[in-house]
Structures are given as C-alpha cells and as structure tokens.
Amino acid sequence: MSIARSAPPINIRGIAKRFGSVPVLSDLDLDVAPGEFLTLLGPSGSGKTTLLMILAGFVRANAGSIGIGGEEVITKPPHKRNIGMVFQNYALFPHMNVFHNIAFPLKQRRTSAAETAERVEKVLDLVQLQGLADRRVDQLSGGQRQRVALARAIVFEPRIVLMDEPLSALDKGLREHMQIELRSLHRRLGMTTVYVTHDQREAITMSDRIAVMNKGRIEQLDRPETLYASPRTRFVAGFIGESNFIPVECRDGSVWYAGKKVHTASPLPSSGRHWLVVRPEKVRLVADAGLAADAGLVANANMLDATVRDIVYQGDSFICYANLADDQQIALRDYCRSDVLARLPIAGQPVRLRVDAQDAILVADET
Amino acid sequence: MSVRPAEFVSRGVNADALKADARRESLGLLGLCSPGLALVGIIIVLPIGWLFWLSLFDETGQLSGANYARFVEQASYIRTFLTTFEVAFIVTGLCVLIGYPLAYMLSQLPRRAASICLIFVVLPFWTSVLVRTYAWLVILQRKGLVNNWLIDLGLISQPLPLAHNFAGVIIGMTHILLPFLVLPLYASMKAIDADYLRAAMNLGAPPTATFWQVFFPLSLPGLAAGVVIVFILCLGFFVTPALMGGGKVIMWAMRMEQTTSLYSNWGAGSALGVVLLAVTLGLLGLFRRLLGTRAASVWGSQ
Numbered sequence: 024m025s026i027a028r029s030a031p032p033i034n035i036r037g038i039a040k041r042f043g044s045v046p047v048l049s050d051l052d053l054d055v056a057p058g059e060f061l062t063l064l065g066p067s068g069s070g071k072t073t074l075l076m077i078l079a080g081f082v083r084a085n086a087g088s089i090g091i092g093g094e095e096v097i098t099k100p101p102h103k104r105n106i107g108m109v110f111q112n113y114a115l116f117p118h119m120n121v122f123h124n125i126a127f128p129l130k131q132r133r134t135s136a137a138e139t140a141e142r143v144e145k146v147l148d149l150v151q152l153q154g155l156a157d158r159r160v161d162q163l164s165g166g167q168r169q170r171v172a173l174a175r176a177i178v179f180e181p182r183i184v185l186m187d188e189p190l191s192a193l194d195k196g197l198r199e200h201m202q203i204e205l206r207s208l209h210r211r212l213g214m215t216t217v218y219v220t221h222d223q224r225e226a227i228t229m230s231d232r233i234a235v236m237n238k239g240r241i242e243q244l245d246r247p248e249t250l251y252a253s254p255r256t257r258f259v260a261g262f263i264g265e266s267n268f269i270p271v272e273c274r275d276g277s278v279w280y281a282g283k284k285v286h287t288a289s290p291l292p293s294s295g296r297h298w299l300v301v302r303p304e305k306v307r308l309v310a311d312a313g314l315a316a317d318a319g320l321v322a323n324a325n326m327l328d329a330t331v332r333d334i335v336y337q338g339d340s341f342i343c344y345a346n347l348a349d350d351q352q353i354a355l356r357d358y359c360r361s362d363v364l365a366r367l368p369i370a371g372q373p374v375r376l377r378v379d380a381q382d383a384i385l386v387a388d389e390t
Numbered sequence: 391m392s393v394r395p396a397e398f399v400s401r402g403v404n405a406d407a408l409k410a411d412a413r414r415e416s417l418g419l420l421g422l423c424s425p426g427l428a429l430v431g432i433i434i435v436l437p438i439g440w441l442f443w444l445s446l447f448d449e450t451g452q453l454s455g456a457n458y459a460r461f462v463e464q465a466s467y468i469r470t471f472l473t474t475f476e477v478a479f480i481v482t483g484l485c486v487l488i489g490y491p492l493a494y495m496l497s498q499l500p501r502r503a504a505s506i507c508l509i510f511v512v513l514p515f516w517t518s519v520l521v522r523t524y525a526w527l528v529i530l531q532r533k534g535l536v537n538n539w540l541i542d543l544g545l546i547s548q549p550l551p552l553a554h555n556f557a558g559v560i561i562g563m564t565h566i567l568l569p570f571l572v573l574p575l576y577a578s579m580k581a582i583d584a585d586y587l588r589a590a591m592n593l594g595a596p597p598t599a600t601f602w603q604v605f606f607p608l609s610l611p612g613l614a615a616g617v618v619i620v621f622i623l624c625l626g627f628f629v630t631p632a633l634m635g636g637g638k639v640i641m642w643a644m645r646m647e648q649t650t651s652l653y654s655n656w657g658a659g660s661a662l663g664v665v666l667l668a669v670t671l672g673l674l675g676l677f678r679r680l681l682g683t684r685a686a687s688v689w690g691s692q
Contacts, residue, residue, distance in 0.1 A: 081588050101591040102600075114589035118607045127603075131594035175593065 030058040030215045031092025031182050033078070038087030040073055040239075047073045048239045051087070056231075058213040060206070064226040065236030066262070071219045074236075075185050078217060080104050091183060102131070107176035107214075109189040113168045115160045121147075121171050122156040128179040146174040149208070166197050173205070177212065186218045190225065202228050223263050227251065235259050251302075253289075257386045260300040267306070267353045269299040271385070278385065281349055286325050289385035296388045303342065303356035305382035308368070309375040325383060327376040329353060331368045341367070345374060438667070445660035457661035467645070474642045477559060477631065478624035482571075484564045485620050489571040490613065496572070497579035508576070511569050519566055523633045526562045527553055530634075554636025562630040567623055571616035578612020579605075618677045622670050642666055 033055040040048040048070045055061045063071035076082035078089060080101035089097045096104055107128075115124050122143055129139045147153055150170040155163070163171065169189060176184055189205075190198045206229050209216055220226055226233045227247040234244045235258070243250060243259045254260035257268065271280045273294050278285040285299060309326070329345035332352075336359075343355040355376065357363050368374050448456045461467050496504050496511070514522060529535045530552035537549040552558055582605060590600040628643035635641075640648075642662065650659035 079588070079592055081591075100596075101588070102594050102596050104592075105594070106592065108589070108592045110585050110589060112583070112585060114583065114585035116586060116589070116604060116608075127590070127595070128593035131596075131599060179594065 029182060030213055032057045032090075033183065033215060033217070034088075034090035034093075035074075035078075036088040036090075038074065038077060038089070039085045040070075040077065040082065041085055046239055048077075048084070051239070051241060053234060053241060053244070055215055055217060058215055060209050060216045060218065060229060060231045062218045062220060062226040062230040062233045063236055064220060064223060064233050064262070066221060068238075069236040070239040071221075071236045072187060075187055075217065075219050078183075079106055079108050079185055105179075105181050105183075107179070107181035107184040109169075109172045109176045109184070109186040111188045111191060113172040113189075113192075115168055115171055115175070117160050119160070120156070121152070121158050121160070121163070124160065124171060125156075125175045125178050128175065132179060142178055143174075146178045149177075150174045165193050166201065169193065169201060173208070177214070181214070183215045183217070186216065188220050189218075191220070191222070198225070199228075205229060227263070233263075235262060237262075253384060254300060254386060257298050257300070257389055260298075260384070260386055265303050265354070265356070267301040267303060269301065269347075269351055269353070270388075271297050271299045273297055273385075281347070283325075285383060286323055286380035287383040287385050288381040289383070292385070292387070298386050298388055300384040300386055301353070301378050301382060303354045305378060306353065306355040307377045308343070308355065308357070308363075308366070309377050323380045325378045325380070327353070327378065329374055329376055331370050331372045331374055333370055334367065343368070345376065441660045441663050444656050445658075445664050447657050449655060449657065457657045458665075460658065460661070461665065466640075470640050470642060470645045473639060474625060477556075477563065477627075477639070477641060478621050480560055481563045481567060481624050482617055482621045484560065485568050485571040486613070486617065488564070489568055489575060489616065492568075493572045493575040493579055493612075494609075496576050497582075511572050514566070515569060519629050520633075522566060523562050523630045526558070526565065526630075527633060530558055530561065553634060554638070556635070556639050558634035558636070559631045559639045559641075562634045563624065563627060566630060567620045570619045570623060571613075574615040574619065575609065575612045578615070579609050582608045614677065618674065622673065625670055625673075626666060 033053075035051060035053040035055075038048050038051040039046070051070075051074065053061075053074075063074060065071045073082060077084045077087075080096075080099060084097065087097065088095060091104075091106075116127065119127070125143045125146060126139050129142060134142070143156065147156060150173055152167060152170050152174065155167065155171075160168065160171070169192075172189065176186075186205075190201050193201060202225055218226075218229065227250075230247055232244060232246055233250055235242045235250065237258050243255050250259065250263050254263060260266045261268070269280060271278050271285055273279070273292050273296075276291060276293075278287055278291065278297070278299070280299065287299070327347055329347050332344045332346055335342045335344070338359070340356055340358050343357075345353050345355065347353055353376065445457050446453055446455075448454045461471070492511070496507055499507060527534070531537070531554070532549045532551075534553065536552060537546075540546045541549065552561070586604055586608065587600055590604040591597070595603060626643050627641060628647065631639050631641045632644050632647075635644075643666075646659050646662045646666075649655045649662065
C-alpha cells in the first residue's frame, strides 16, 4: 500500500456555511499540502466538524470551493469523492463482521473476490489485527474497533483521509498509544490527512500543522512548535497549553506593566492595551537575589515580586499560584526535582519570579 | 502471603447475619409480588387451564380426544385453518408493503413533521375496531363511497365486490393492523445512526446501495417484530372478518364463536382455543429462534 505517490493537495477557498441564520463558517480559506497531516483544532461550536463534513460531502456549503488535486469537488456527492473517513463513533456496520466491514468499499468498487481478500488481509496486517477478520463488531474492544475503522478508511487507497475525533472514545493510555500509531501509519502511507480534535495535546503530538479554529474562522495556522511558542491571539494562547495572561500597556515604543518596563522578544506594537502571555513552565522562582547574580541574563529578564497563594502537588510536577503586586494571578510550574523541592516556598511567602524576554509573548487585546 | 484457613473464608464476621438478611429481603420482595402473581393466576392461568380441561370432554361428558380428532377429520375445520393462515399471510404481506415505506418516510422526516404524522398513524387506535370496521363497510359496500365515485366517474359500470367477501376482510384487517407494524419499525429505523449511512456513502456506496446494504438490514429486527405482532394478531382476529366477510370468510375465532354460542359445544370450542394458543406460541418460539436474541449476528452472516 502506498498512497504517497498520488497524495493530492486540498485547496479550500471562501467556504461559508450558515445553519438557518447562524453562521458556522465564514469565508474560510485553507490549503493542505500533499501528504500533510493537518489538524483542525478548536472548541465545540468552532466549526471544525462542519468543515470536515463539507469536505466529505455530507453537508452542503452555502458558498466556496474545494479543490482536491486541482479538481473541483464541491458539488460532487459523497460516494464519488473517494475520501476515506474515520468517524467519531467508528460507524462500523453492526450487521457485518470485520472482513465485510473492511471489504465494503472494495465491494462498491466491484473489486474481484480474490483481490478483496488479499487487500483486506494486507490492511489487517497493517493495523495489527491479523486473524480477527471473522469477528463480529460487538466482539471487539474499543481499540480494535478504532483499528477496523481505520483499516476500512484506507483499504481502498483513498486520496485523502478525514478523521473526526477518532480517539475521543478511548481511555487515556490507549489514546496516547493510538496517537503514536496513527502518526507512524501516516508517515508510512503518506496520505493527505485532515484530523479534527478538541484535544490540544493530541493535536500537538500528531500534526504537521494545526489550524486553530474559533467562531467559524481559522485563528492561526502553524506548525505545533510555532503555535506554542508564538501564539498570535489570546484565544490561541489560551487554547494551546496553559498560559498566564498579564494585562500590559504599550506606549512610547515600550511595554509597561505596573510602572515597570517589560522585556519582550515580540515585535512592539505602537500603543494600546495588550496581553502578555507567559507559559507557567517558563516562569522561574528566584529564591534570593544572590542566585540571580548572572548579570547577562538578568539584564534581559523580567523580575516580578509576588506572594505565594497556594502550591498544588501533582506527582511529577507542582503548580505554584502566586499573586503579583496588583493582585494579578500568575501560575508557575516546575518538575519535582529534589533541589527544587528543597527550596519550595510556602503559602503567604513573598517570592521573586523571573520571566526571560523570549518567553514573554505579546498578543493583542481583542475585547 | 499465607493462605487463610478455609473456615475463615467461609465464616467471616457477621456471615450468618448477612445471609439471614439476604433471605429476609428476598422473602419481602416475594411478598410484594404476590398480589400480581395472584392476579395472573386468577385471570390467566386458571381460565386457560379450565379451557384445556373442557377440551378433553365430548358432548356426552365422556373423556375423549374427539374434539381434537375433528381438526384432521372435518373438511370445514381444515378449511377454516387454511383460510386463517391465508388471511394472516396476505394481511401481513400488505402491512409490510404499505408499512415499510410509511415508516421509512416517518423516520426521515424532520422531528416536528414526524410527530404530527405519527399522530395520524396512532389516531385510529383511539377508535374502536367495531366503528372502524363499519366505516369500511360504508366505504366499500355495493352502494358505498368507492363504488359510487367509480361509477360516477364512468370508470366502471357494475359495482366492484369490495365488501362482504375476502377482499373486504383483507382491506379492513390491513388498515386496523398497520399501526402494529409501523410503530416498532419506525422505532428501529429511528435508532439507526445516520453515521452508518454517511460511512456507507463515504466508502463509495450510491444511495440505493446504501439503502439495501446498510439501512435495510439494520431495520430488519424492527420489521421482524412488527411482522410477528401483525401475524399473531391476524390469527385470532374476530370482529373485522365477521362483519366484512359476509359469512363467506370463516376464520378461527369465528369458528370458535359459532361452536360455543350457536352449537353450545364447549368442548369443541375449547379445543379450538387450545390449538390456536399452541400454534401462536409455537410461531412465537419459531420467530425467536430464527431471529435470535442477537438479531445482528443473524443478518451478519450473509
């Protein structure tokens, strides 16, 4: 099985969809590169599933164009699109066994019995379900059903594979295992994949690129590292990973917080209110002034005075919640190494926090 | 870890008290059930037992199998038997032909429209079978609505024989029994997840293939339930064949009524009842075996 040779790009232009008078998608553009694993990430109601349904042909858009490998498919019925799809609840046919489920798309394509048997066996190998062809669907575990659904979606070597939160029904351990497996399967087969999830960790683990969706628009489309390191909006920063939001003001070509100049690596806007985004693991505890003696670092770092409010122990790490001078809350996360634990402050203790300039990200205030 | 001595495992703290408590609880629950059990005994088990007892005696009060021998000896009994099954098969078949598309339409309608249409399906339930049968008589008889219209339109010159015959029985019974097929079928169709149909289309099945290969097999358990209900109700139907058949179509229940009220032969009537009950239970058992508790697996083997 190799799909890579023929993997086409997807070019989405100006897709709009309203349900009644409620706009779900508005003028959406998106390009998926050949063989790319692209994830649509967003909260429920952000329009990500609707976009997937429009791609598959189950929902008719109000306007727009979908090109698959240069061919316009927006008015094509679903059964002629040749797109594989893995459904959230798998949608395995309960009246057929594993073999007939996987053979279903081949049967529709009038594949000979011999070739069907061969291809089903091959794909069962690929998803590591050898010998389960005769099982009934209700005799399978959640993980096995997931694999059958995947096998059924790729057995006919579709040009594109869509996945609608395929792992959400699995428990945590299995879900993480399947994430790695899906990713390596994608690497081997190289099909253009559009994946929908609301789980940001899953998106970061699996994707080549992530399109963060909010209110029917794509807020940011970037590689996972870029999304995490430099979110462009407050929504993206809040949705991907944990974040502290500190209100700051921009004037005279500088950023100001509580009367102090803020060091940031972000490009400086001219003026107005902004948010400073700081990831909890980028905040460091500075126990006493002596330890911050590294003058080179201190020069380009922000020092903040705070009072510890609470410390939450989480086994591998801890979160320290602290209040800045103006009661602005800030969270700090660190691993429970013995040297860190030895110097752990207690609630009510004044501490000094350090945030390096490259870890202080400036985003616009949208409200 | 050492293995505990056996007596510690079986006789732990409060073991006897807990056992007694469990026994007390099941006795209490049995006590709560007893009024229901008594009622079932008085109104179901007792009369059926009595019926069975009566069927074993001939007209002179002698213990004999004569009442049952009649089923194979007398031509009129065999004819009644065949008529009953003929009517049941035709009515069930017509109910499937009319009811399946109707249930399918209801299941595909938007929720609001579907509930309005469902009211029209259920509405006849609130009218007595007798009234509905007389209504059909008015519509179908020689000078009834249908014949008058057809003659006025010039489509026919002689009235069609629609009532007081076999056709009348079939029309009336099909109308009365249709909801019994539509309701379970509709429920099972509603339970079919739209994602199955989407998956089928996504995998390359055109709409007709999606219907026959996915929707239809998934609706079969509901269809089977409806067919069983309609078929079994047909076997014991009385009012409609009696009024619409014009005395020409004798079904089982009518034969029973004749033997008891016309000829006062309680033994023969009871035997008819016992055989009808046995045939009905036998059919139910057969259907259960055929469909199995896991209907999905039966259809899955094809």
